[in-house]
Amino acid sequence: MNRKKILIFDDDVNILELCSIVLVDYGYDVEVSETSHDIIEKVAQVNPDVILMDNWIPDIGGIKATQLLKSSSEFGHIPVIYFSANNDIHLLAETAGADAYLSKPFDLTELESIVSEAANKMKNG
Template identity: 45%
Template sequence: MQKCVLIYDDDTEILFLCKAILVNDNYRVETLSRCENIIEDILIIKPDIILMDLWIPEIGGEKAISIMKGNPATHHIPTILFSANAEIAAICKSIKANAYIEKPFDIDVFRETIKKYIL
């Protein structure tokens, strides 16, 4: 059974690139450009891992992950932040995300990080 990666980013080029990489690695990939309904999204899509951009419209990635990690139905799903934000390491730790990937990212690092944390 294919593992599912859910990616939140408002940059369509990043979504296209990430999806192309992960589909090539035999993952099922779902992409969304907004995260204000993160719990509903997760319950419908049932991802094995979530990649979240910090700078995403409406509530933002930091708040979305905090909501997700605070919900008993979704808190167990590994989350990886990805952003060009200089404070990404500290933000990752403060919201209890599993890992982070700095943008721009190295494709090999991207792949290895997904592989390491996917359920």
């Protein structure tokens, strides 16, 4: 079976490192990006099964980046999990058009379970 590929957009290196370690332990391949302005190129290059998107990512921000991706006929089907420390994360995720959201700070088992759920949705699509 092919390993699922996760692409994480976050400008916080510690979060990227933590998520990478945890998700690799769970059997995923992980790619990371500290900027979002080149989201379409990045996604085309990596071809991920699931995307984790931070709200405050430079240069265009998580909402705009997610909207760009979701409006793409080629990549709009890829599940996006929005993550942020904002209190109104559910509204941000909804505005962005994300498929799910995760509040920061998050529990690592919660991270794995939401990624796994999104990845499983993908394989049926």
